[in-house]
Amino acid sequence: MQNNKQDENGRGKFAAVLKKIFVDNIGWKLLAIVSAAVIWTLSAGL
Amino acid sequence: MWFFERVYDKMVDKPWACAIDIALTALLIYGVIVFLRKNNAKRLVFVILAFLAIGVVLSSPYLGLTVIGTLLKYSMVIIIAAVLLLFPQEARRGLLKIASPRDTHEAYTTAYDVSDEQLHAAINDIVRAAQNMSKKNVGALIVISTQNMPEHIIDSGTKLDAVLSCALLESIFNTKAPLHDGAVFVRGNRIVAAGCFLPLSQSNSIDKELGTRHRAGIGVSENYNVLTIIVSEETGVISIAQGGELTRYFDSQMLTDKLEQTYGLQATPESTRRRKRGREA
Numbered sequence: 270m271q272n273n274k275q276d277e278n279g280r281g282k283f284a285a286v287l288k289k290i291f292v293d294n295i296g297w298k299l300l301a302i303v304s305a306a307v308i309w310t311l312s313a314g315l
Numbered sequence: 316m317w318f319f320e321r322v323y324d325k326m327v328d329k330p331w332a333c334a335i336d337i338a339l340t341a342l343l344i345y346g347v348i349v350f351l352r353k354n355n356a357k358r359l360v361f362v363i364l365a366f367l368a369i370g371v372v373l374s375s376p377y378l379g380l381t382v383i384g385t386l387l388k389y390s391m392v393i394i395i396a397a398v399l400l401l402f403p404q405e406a407r408r409g410l411l412k413i414a415s416p417r418d419t420h421e422a423y424t425t426a427y428d429v430s431d432e433q434l435h436a437a438i439n440d441i442v443r444a445a446q447n448m449s450k451k452n453v454g455a456l457i458v459i460s461t462q463n464m465p466e467h468i469i470d471s472g473t474k475l476d477a478v479l480s481c482a483l484l485e486s487i488f489n490t491k492a493p494l495h496d497g498a499v500f501v502r503g504n505r506i507v508a509a510g511c512f513l514p515l516s517q518s519n520s521i522d523k524e525l526g527t528r529h530r531a532g533i534g535v536s537e538n539y540n541v542l543t544i545i546v547s548e549e550t551g552v553i554s555i556a557q558g559g560e561l562t563r564y565f566d567s568q569m570l571t572d573k574l575e576q577t578y579g580l581q582a583t584p585e586s587t588r589r590r591k592r593g594r595e596a
Contacts, residue, residue, distance in 0.1 A: 311368060
């Protein structure tokens with residue numbers, strides 16, 4: 270029973286980390302990636 | 316077409332280097348976005364991104380714009396300088412966070428020539444004084460400082476270098492006392508100075524109901540690695556400011572735990588017994 274609880278806590282923490290990386294502030298993260306890609310493209314092409 | 320050919324060649328030549336380059340640039344841009352959003356400067360994000368993009372284009376050797384190209388080549392340095400000029404307190408806090416030890420108790424070393432028992436006694440005195448002043452609605456501002464005490468702030472007050480006691484703290488903050496206006500600096504089990512003037516926080520996120528005392532407590536904790544205990548004159552609420560963040564409604568147990576944690580002390584048998592009695596009640 271305790272192992273199951275520990276497993277659940279671990280899964281919960283992992284899910285929280287994934288959420289923080291891929292869901293929270295996703296708009297700003299996408300803006301950062303797109304901006305970096307555009308700036309890189311301009312730098313590579315010119 | 317030559318533009319896209321060059322991009323394609325570069326991607327094919329070193330695909331992993333390109334991916335890492337873009338990823339690291341995105342990480343850097345996201346860091347700047349987070350910093351500016353925290354400081355209510357969202358519009359500046361778009362200005363900086365546009366500046367970077369234009370900088371990359373104009374600094375291209377193909378356009379032959381030597382002067383502006385060279386200037387914009389160093390645009391990142393200009394952007395960093397501008398951000399530091401616009402947000403000096405926030406930048407300082409950020410650098411302090413990087414420079415400070417991760418565990419706060421490392422900052423509050425027991426290099427005071429004071430035993431753990433004496434520190435526990437000092438913590439008990441601070442908590443009792445805060446509780447008594449809270450009950451009587453006497454305003455208080457107590458700064459627990461580390462070895463790197465802000466000297467110019469200490470110099471603004473009256474140096475005491477007295478052994479800390481509950482009675483002394485309450486006497487200092489007595490409204491009839493000459494030193495009640497200002498903050499008390501505590502180091503180890505000694506009161507270093509009283510009546511010190513603290514820098515006010517300029518943050519707009521502080522509750523408008525909180526007065527200058529709270530702003531001063533938050534302000535000094537923004538700039539220095541200190542813990543500030545604030546007792547409100549209006550409501551008697553005990554708050555703690557640390558790292559520019561204010562936490563309110565501390566009771567005696569929470570305050571004791573916080574001070575013990577900050578000083579890196581283990582709980583004494585007495586404090587553990589008190590906690591157990593509190594839980595059983």
